[in-house]
Amino acid sequence: MNLATRISYLGGSALEFLAKAKKLEASGVDVVHFEIGEPDFDTPRNIKEAAKRALDEGYTHYTPSQGIPELREAIAEHERDYKGIPVDPSRVVVSPGAKVMIMFALQVLVNEGDEVIYPDPGYTAYRGLIMLAGGKPVPLELRAEEGFEVNAERLESLVTSNTKLIILNSPGNPTGNISRKHELDEIARIALERNLYVISDEVYSRIIYDGEHLTIASILGMMERTVIVDGFSKTYAMTGWRLGYGIMPEEMVRPLVRLQSNSVSCATAFVQKAGVEALRGDQGPVEEMVAEFRRRRDRIFELLGKIPHVKARKSEGAFYVFLDIRELGMSSREFASYLLEKHGVCLLPGDLFGERGEGYVRISYATSMENIEKGIERIARAVREIAG
Ligand SMILES: Cc1ncc(COP(=O)(O)O)c(C=O)c1O
16 A cells, blocks of 8 residues: 555554564463553542442433533643642643544644754653654663753754754663753753744653652743643553643634544543542552562562673663663664573663663663562563573
């Protein structure tokens, strides 16, 4: 078939590794899964109950495209209480997941040929979505030696008269780092001086172990040029429910809602009601989940610290380790394939997250402590074989 070129811009190669892992498992091999980027916990019961009640109450039809007012209000309250920013519910747009909100925000902001700066290594979807919107993706290198912080000088050197916006992601996937105040101040200064917009992907904002979550929108003047993207997938273990949101400058709201109403219509009605319960109900399950992630993080770093030739920077948020394997003299794909085929460990090669991810692999610790111990033991064995 004569397919549209733009569809080839979208990546999807993580699936390759999953398919291989599934094939091995089908042939009886025991595989430890470190590739999955979603909480292994069930959605808290109160949220499921709220969805069931909403179904019985008739939340089975279209809702306003922007989202039900009750949920937009709950989101505005949450952003105020948790991130310390004043949000009017009229600036909140509810969407079926955070990812589609990133796509919509890019569609609304980016003109053909506009340059969009995005983190490299960074979340796999950014590059393709920028190109799909007609933009030119400009990778901003994040270096392990700099704690994967945004280097203001390097950022500034990438800004041209065509730069339209910057995508930020903190806590970061795949690096697990969180943005510091001084870092955000510098990015804000550049955005204000050079008239740039920001999409701030904050889907891991509640999964924090050290320090606190800061949003660039809290810096004077930035609320008017930032789209905050957040969601329910990670915080409330609701990946399959598809619920996210964006908070954006007033002028963006109508066009973005129009795009939403012409495509996905709205987020699922009863899921929106469950979202209200997630935000306003008991937060105990979130705290327990994050406490468990923290225990796993501490254990995984303790174990990885004993393996020579590989290095890991302790993650401060999200649930990933971006492991530096450069000393092993293997590409990240070779290492990932070796681990899967010879040792039954599935993880993701760093180059999936951008060119600068080469030399690294991503380990997700959204899996049981038992799997973590088994998987890291296997990685240790593989490294011994490779390094001799
Ligand atoms: C950085 C980042 N942004 C967005 C998403 C997508 O979130 P959602 O499930 O709300 O679409 C993910 C999911 O892996 C992610 O890691």
